[in-house]
Amino acid sequence: MSIISAKDVKKWYGDFQALKGVTMEVGEGEVLVICGPSGSGKSTFIRCINRLEQHQDGEIIVDGIQLSNDIKNIEAIRSEVGMVFQSFNLFPHLTVMQNITLAPIWVRKKSKSEAEAKAMELLNRVGIPEQADKFPGQLSGGQQQRVAIARALAMEPKIMLFDEPTSALDPEMIKEVLDVMKELAKSGMTMIVVTHEMGFAKEVADRVMLFDDGQLVEENTPDEFFTNPKSDRTKLFLSQIL
Amino acid sequence: MNKNKFNFAFWRDVRFLKWAFQLFVLFLVFNSLRGFFSQAVANLAATNLPFSWRFLGTTPGIQVSEGFKTYPESGLEAIQIGIANMLRITVSGIFFATIFGTIMGIARLSKNWIVEKSTTGLVEIVRNIPLLVQIFFWQAVLISFPRLEEADRGQHFIHISAKGIAFPWLDPGESSWLFGFWFILSLYFTRKVFKWRVSVLEKYGREAYPTIYSLIFLIISNILGWAGAYKLVGIFGYAASIVGNLFDVFPRIGIQVLFISVGSFYAVRYISSEVKRTRSAENRGVLTDDDIFKLVITVLLLLTLIVGMFLPLGVAISDFLLGNEAFFKSNWGLPQFFQGIQNKLDWNYSGAPFSVSYPEAIQAGSSTFTNYSQDVGKVMTVGYFATWVGVVLYTSVFISEVVRSGIMAVAKGQSEAGLSLGLKRSTLLRLIVLPQALRIMLPPMGNQYLNLAKNTSLGIAVAFPEIVSVGQTLYNQEGQTIAVFLIWMAFYSFVSLTLSSIVNFYNKKLKIVER
Ligand SMILES: Nc1ncnc2c1ncn2[C@@H]1O[C@H](COP(=O)(O)OP(=O)(O)O)[C@@H](O)[C@H]1O
Ligand SMILES: [Mg+2]
Numbered sequence: 001m002s003i004i005s006a007k008d009v010k011k012w013y014g015d016f017q018a019l020k021g022v023t024m025e026v027g028e029g030e031v032l033v034i035c036g037p038s039g040s041g042k043s044t045f046i047r048c049i050n051r052l053e054q055h056q057d058g059e060i061i062v063d064g065i066q067l068s069n070d071i072k073n074i075e076a077i078r079s080e081v082g083m084v085f086q087s088f089n090l091f092p093h094l095t096v097m098q099n100i101t102l103a104p105i106w107v108r109k110k111s112k113s114e115a116e117a118k119a120m121e122l123l124n125r126v127g128i129p130e131q132a133d134k135f136p137g138q139l140s141g142g143q144q145q146r147v148a149i150a151r152a153l154a155m156e157p158k159i160m161l162f163d164e165p166t167s168a169l170d171p172e173m174i175k176e177v178l179d180v181m182k183e184l185a186k187s188g189m190t191m192i193v194v195t196h197e198m199g200f201a202k203e204v205a206d207r208v209m210l211f212d213d214g215q216l217v218e219e220n221t222p223d224e225f226f227t228n229p230k231s232d233r234t235k236l237f238l239s240q241i242l
Numbered sequence: 243m244n245k246n247k248f249n250f251a252f253w254r255d256v257r258f259l260k261w262a263f264q265l266f267v268l269f270l271v272f273n274s275l276r277g278f279f280s281q282a283v284a285n286l287a288a289t290n291l292p293f294s295w296r297f298l299g300t301t302p303g304i305q306v307s308e309g310f311k312t313y314p315e316s317g318l319e320a321i322q323i324g325i326a327n328m329l330r331i332t333v334s335g336i337f338f339a340t341i342f343g344t345i346m347g348i349a350r351l352s353k354n355w356i357v358e359k360s361t362t363g364l365v366e367i368v369r370n371i372p373l374l375v376q377i378f379f380w381q382a383v384l385i386s387f388p389r390l391e392e393a394d395r396g397q398h399f400i401h402i403s404a405k406g407i408a409f410p411w412l413d414p415g416e417s418s419w420l421f422g423f424w425f426i427l428s429l430y431f432t433r434k435v436f437k438w439r440v441s442v443l444e445k446y447g448r449e450a451y452p453t454i455y456s457l458i459f460l461i462i463s464n465i466l467g468w469a470g471a472y473k474l475v476g477i478f479g480y481a482a483s484i485v486g487n488l489f490d491v492f493p494r495i496g497i498q499v500l501f502i503s504v505g506s507f508y509a510v511r512y513i514s515s516e517v518k519r520t521r522s523a524e525n526r527g528v529l530t531d532d533d534i535f536k537l538v539i540t541v542l543l544l545l546t547l548i549v550g551m552f553l554p555l556g557v558a559i560s561d562f563l564l565g566n567e568a569f570f571k572s573n574w575g576l577p578q579f580f581q582g583i584q585n586k587l588d589w590n591y592s593g594a595p596f597s598v599s600y601p602e603a604i605q606a607g608s609s610t611f612t613n614y615s616q617d618v619g620k621v622m623t624v625g626y627f628a629t630w631v632g633v634v635l636y637t638s639v640f641i642s643e644v645v646r647s648g649i650m651a652v653a654k655g656q657s658e659a660g661l662s663l664g665l666k667r668s669t670l671l672r673l674i675v676l677p678q679a680l681r682i683m684l685p686p687m688g689n690q691y692l693n694l695a696k697n698t699s700l701g702i703a704v705a706f707p708e709i710v711s712v713g714q715t716l717y718n719q720e721g722q723t724i725a726v727f728l729i730w731m732a733f734y735s736f737v738s739l740t741l742s743s744i745v746n747f748y749n750k751k752l753k754i755v756e757r
Pocket of ligand 2: 042043044163164
């Protein structure tokens with residue numbers, strides 16, 4: 001059973017077509033890595049999945065709900081789909097604890113104590129329980145990104161989207177974030193990860209996809225993708241980044 | 243300097259140079275001020291108009307066209323009328339300019355083409371025309387209305403003529419102050435109710451309807467208040483009368499205690515904030531020479547104040563404030579001040595706090611002219627209208643810019659993060675975007691408020707008697723130019739400092755913690 005299915009999704013920014021008909025499925029518990037050159041539409045595509053961007057043609061079904069302009073559907077899907085951004089996007093005026101408990105309290109209507117207990121559990125899971133009362137501005141980039149992951153997980157989402165979560169980090173912090181993501185992948189979370197961290201793809205991905213020029217050019221198992229890709233475009237891409 | 247590990251002359255010691263320089267600057271400033279002042283006083287003396295404050299106590303024989311009184315009994319009272327008029331425009335102007343400016347700022351961010359373009363057009367026009375010209379324009383607009391004729395006599399609901407805009411107003415009853423105080427208290431407690439419901443929501447995670455609860459509380463408490471519960475506020479009046487009596491029994495001590503306690507309060511607060519700052523993580527309790535200088539000066543100033551209050555000069559000041567002259571006794575004396583409060587907040591008062599009165603055009607005195615009655619309704623005079631509309635519109639436009647850039651400056655990623663968590667748009671705006679936008683907006687907003695306050699002085703151009711206009715009339719009459727200038731300076735500095743300290747206070751409160 002697929003939890004996300006996209007059919008012939010198209011998206012234009014003015015005259016410019018960013019997605020030229022993307023069709024794909026993601027199964028429950030599957031970890032999917034998307035890579036591709038900059039500007040190929042990776043971000044646009046995963047942002048369509050929680051409707052931060054609206055596709056103009058084709059259909060996207062997430063957890064049985066068809067994405068449309070119905071605000072109730074959109075909010076329902078957004079609370080089922082967590083997202084982690086390249087630039088963290090933590091709320092700078094709130095403490096780490098408040099960042100994590102905000103949505104559970106206001107969207108899930110959890111009690112504060114319940115939300116805080118859950119938040120502490122998540123902070124333990126991402127390895128920074130001692131930072132709960134700090135403000136985001138007081139944390140390192142890697143710590144901030146781990147808080148962002150905890151914040152998304154606090155909504156107990158069925159799906160997690162990652163848009164280049166380690167691209168803005170210094171090399172020594174990349175590992176701490178990837179470790180958290182690997183642990184998450186192994187716990188059975190459905191994940192779509194846009195990343196160029198090929199080690200991560202090899203280790204935990206079930207499938208790897210290559211985007212180019214708004215299209216899905218290759219879809220393969222990690223082994224095949226790296227050792228025996230189907231398309232020349234993938235070979236070129238791999239030769240550039242490896 | 244012998245204890246120095248390194249041996250060098252004291253005049254090359256940075257610490258010595260700093261102190262010497264500070265003292266030197268202090269000396270220069272003090273001396274040049276004294277020079278200016280004594281020169282001016284000497285010049286005045288030479289023109290047979292020696293510098294004096296006496297005009298504050300004598301009847302100036304001028305008429306002020308509007309205000310809480312038309313024929314001031316003293317120069318001081320004339321100034322007070324001007325200040326009251328200035329504050330009337332400033333306070334209501336700040337209120338409305340904030341509302342209009344916020345609406346316009348949001349409209350300029352609107353995705354609706356017509357809304358966006360028309361607001362932007364308005365902003366461009368208003369921003370590019372000098373305020374003085376705009377004030378003249380609004381004056382011309384109102385003056386172009388028909389004059390008040392005999393045919394207009396009688397009661398009206400709203401009436402516009404070249405004399406101004408007349409509209410219904412609330413007539414205060416004897417209990418109006420009691421109710422007003424009650425109303426302010428009810429606002430305070432409404433806020434508490436809102437916070438309480440929010441905390442319930444956060445704590446137990448069930449919908450707790452903070453807005454609805456607080457609205458209901460606000461309405462019910464004020465219905466009760468109107469019906470007579472305002473009498474409870476009389477307790478404050480009673481307390482004031484006790485304080486007033488104390489000042490009556492110990493007049494001079496009262497003033498001295500007041501001055502010294504206010505002075506000590508600020509000194510202690512300043513010192514403790516300095517100490518706290520130096521103890522903070524980055525300073526690690528190290529006092530720099532600057533810090534020591536500031537602390538020493540603070541303590542010295544405080545000592546001067548305390549000792550000074552008991553020296554002949556201090557005694558003279560407290561006597562002066564208590565009043566050797568009648569007008570100080572009636573207007574500035576603290577016993578009278580507190581008894582005045584008791585007078586306004588007496589629990590024996592009863593009846594409806596306010597009643598509505600409608601404007602009326604009547605025969606003006608014994609003349610054949612028609613004018614609006616001073617006793618019923620409210621008249622917005624041409625001068626007030628032109629100044630008010632002028633400064634409010636002008637400031638709104640700048641505030642709209644502040645609001646627009648404030649909201650735009652909150653990174654797009656913030657909304658996206660909030661939305662991706664499933665927050666509703668209203669929640670997102672309230673908890674994520676606005677708190678951050680407000681922080682960005684506050685300092686420039688404070689500047690706009692200051693500008694508005696200062697721009698009210700243009701009211702003089704349309705004969706609106708605010709403090710500058712009244713002051714000018716006064717010195718034309720009395721010749722005390724310097725004294726009036728000093729009053730203006732003191733007043734505007736006071737207003738500016740008050741406004742900016744309010745802004746600073748909130749600014750500190752809202753500051754985002756950074757690494
Ligand atoms: N808001 C936007 N307006 C116009 N063009 C956009 C916008 N967002 C993205 N694009 C364009 O769409 C293309 C795909 O962008 P994106 O999905 O961000 O690529 P990727 O994440 O693969 O680097 C790029 O050419 C980019 O310039
Ligand atoms: Mg991208």
